[in-house]
Amino acid sequence: MGDVWSAGDAYEGYIGRWSRPVAEAFLRWLDVTAGRRWLDVGCGTGALTETVLTAADPERVVGVDPSEGFLAHARERIGGDARATFQVGDARSLPVPDQGFDAVVSGLALNFVPGPRPAVAEFVRVTAPGGVVAAYVWDYAEGMAILRCFWDAATALDQAAAELDEARRFTDCRPEPLARLWTDAGLGDVAVQAIEVPTVFSGFDDYWRPFLGGQGPAPGYVMSLDEEHRRALRELLRARLPLRPDGSIPLTAKAWAVRGRSEAQ
Structure with a gap:
C-alpha cells in the first residue's frame, strides 16, 4: 500500500492543522535573522512556508514539493505574497542552484523521501556557506499520540x-539517527531538539473523520478496510482514547528537530 499525498484539504484536516504550532516553535529555535533567502523542501500544503513568511521576515521563500495537489493548496494558502514561489521537485534532486539559500528547511517530510541521505546532501549543496540546514519529523515511536493510539x-x-x-x-525519526545524518553530511554545530504541542480534538468525530480522507499511511489503511473492519477499528479507538467531561480528547504531538550549519566554502 503506497502513501497517498495529493489532496490538500484532506491532509489539512488530518495532520496539516497541527503543523503550524510545530513550525512556529521550530523557527523560534532556529532564530534566523530577517532578510534571508529560505528554501522549504517538501513544503506540502504550505504550513512551514506560511510560518516563515509571518515569523521570520524573509527576503524570499521557495517551496518545493512533488505533489501538484499540495502545491495548489499552498499557493492558495499563501495568497498574493510576492516573496513566496513554489516549484514541483524531488528532495533528492532539487531544481535550484548551488548555494542559493541562507536557510534550507524541511517540515514533516524527510522520512517520506526514499533514502534520506541524498536529500540531505542536496540540502547542503543549495545552502550558502554559513547557512542553516534544518528539519523536523514526528516522533512516531512514542510522541505522536494521534498516530500511536491509532496504530x-x-x-x-x-x-x-x-x-x-x-x-x-x-526508524530514523529519533535524535541519534537524525544527528548522525546531519553530521555525516558535513554539517557543523549539529543539535537536536524535541518540540511538543497539544493536539486537542473537540470530540471523537473530530479525531476519526480525518482518517477517512485517504491522505497518508493511516488513512490509506482505514480506506482499505471493508465496512465491518473499519467499524471495529472505530469503536476500539472510541473506547481507548482519553476523554474529558466535555467530550474533548486531549492528546499531544512531539516532533524531533535537527539543525546544522553549512561549512562549505
Whole structure:
C-alpha cells in the first residue's frame, strides 16, 4: 500500500492543522535573522512556508514539493505574497542552484523521501556557506499520540497493520539517527531538539473523520478496510482514547528537530 499525498484539504484536516504550532516553535529555535533567502523542501500544503513568511521576515521563500495537489493548496494558502514561489521537485534532486539559500528547511517530510541521505546532501549543496540546514519529523515511536493510539488499536485487531506503522517504517525519526545524518553530511554545530504541542480534538468525530480522507499511511489503511473492519477499528479507538467531561480528547504531538550549519566554502 503506497502513501497517498495529493489532496490538500484532506491532509489539512488530518495532520496539516497541527503543523503550524510545530513550525512556529521550530523557527523560534532556529532564530534566523530577517532578510534571508529560505528554501522549504517538501513544503506540502504550505504550513512551514506560511510560518516563515509571518515569523521570520524573509527576503524570499521557495517551496518545493512533488505533489501538484499540495502545491495548489499552498499557493492558495499563501495568497498574493510576492516573496513566496513554489516549484514541483524531488528532495533528492532539487531544481535550484548551488548555494542559493541562507536557510534550507524541511517540515514533516524527510522520512517520506526514499533514502534520506541524498536529500540531505542536496540540502547542503543549495545552502550558502554559513547557512542553516534544518528539519523536523514526528516522533512516531512514542510522541505522536494521534498516530500511536491509532496504530496500537489497528494492530490489536489486525497484526498485518504493524507493517504500515510509521514507528516501524521510519526508524530514523529519533535524535541519534537524525544527528548522525546531519553530521555525516558535513554539517557543523549539529543539535537536536524535541518540540511538543497539544493536539486537542473537540470530540471523537473530530479525531476519526480525518482518517477517512485517504491522505497518508493511516488513512490509506482505514480506506482499505471493508465496512465491518473499519467499524471495529472505530469503536476500539472510541473506547481507548482519553476523554474529558466535555467530550474533548486531549492528546499531544512531539516532533524531533535537527539543525546544522553549512561549512562549505
